[in-house]
Amino acid sequence: MSNLGTGGGLSTTPDMVGNKAPVLTVEGAKARTAKIGEPVAFTALATDDGKPNRKNMPARLGGDYSLPATANGLRVSFFVYRGQGSAVKFDPTQTETWENTRDGGNSPWSAGFKTPPLPEGNRWQARATFSEPGSYVVRALAHDGGLWAAQDITVTVSK
Secondary structure, three states, rough: OOOOOOOOOOOOOOHHOOOOOOOEEEEOOOOEEEEEOOOOOEEEEEOOOOOOOOOOOOOOOOHOOOOOOOOOOOEEEEEEEEOOHEEEEEOOOOOOOOOOOOOOOOOOOOOOOOOOOOOOOHEEEEEEEEOOEEEEEEEEEOOOOEEEEEEEEEEEEEO
C-alpha cells in the first residue's frame, strides 16, 4: 500500500515536484509464527526516486521549520501496527513513525533528527522479540519525507 499524501507529484515545493512514493518489498512470508522470547527477523528492500532532496531537521524548530516540518530522505521503520506494542522490542531501535515533535526524539519531526544513511543494498533489517502471546501485525514503512509505502507481516506468537 502507498499514500499519495503530503509532498506528492502535485506539490509546489520545487524539490517535491514529480515525487514518487518509495518502492517497498518485505522479504519472506507475510504470515509468521514465533514463540515468546524468540526473535523474528525482518528485512525490507526499499528504493526511492531521490525526491524530495535529503534534509535533516535543525537543532531547534521555528522559522521555515515550523510544524509539521519533517526530515526528508528515504527511511524505513518496522513497528507494531496491530497488537500489544509494549510487548514487542525491536533491535535495533526503530525510527518513530508518528509526528513526535519533542526535542531530541527519534522521529523525523523532532528537532535535531538526522535521516539515517542508506544501508548496503537498500536492505533494512530488524529483529522483533515478543514477550506476550497473541496476534500482531508488524508494518514496514518506507517514507521519503513526502510519500510513503507500507507492507504488513502478521506474526502469531505462542508460549
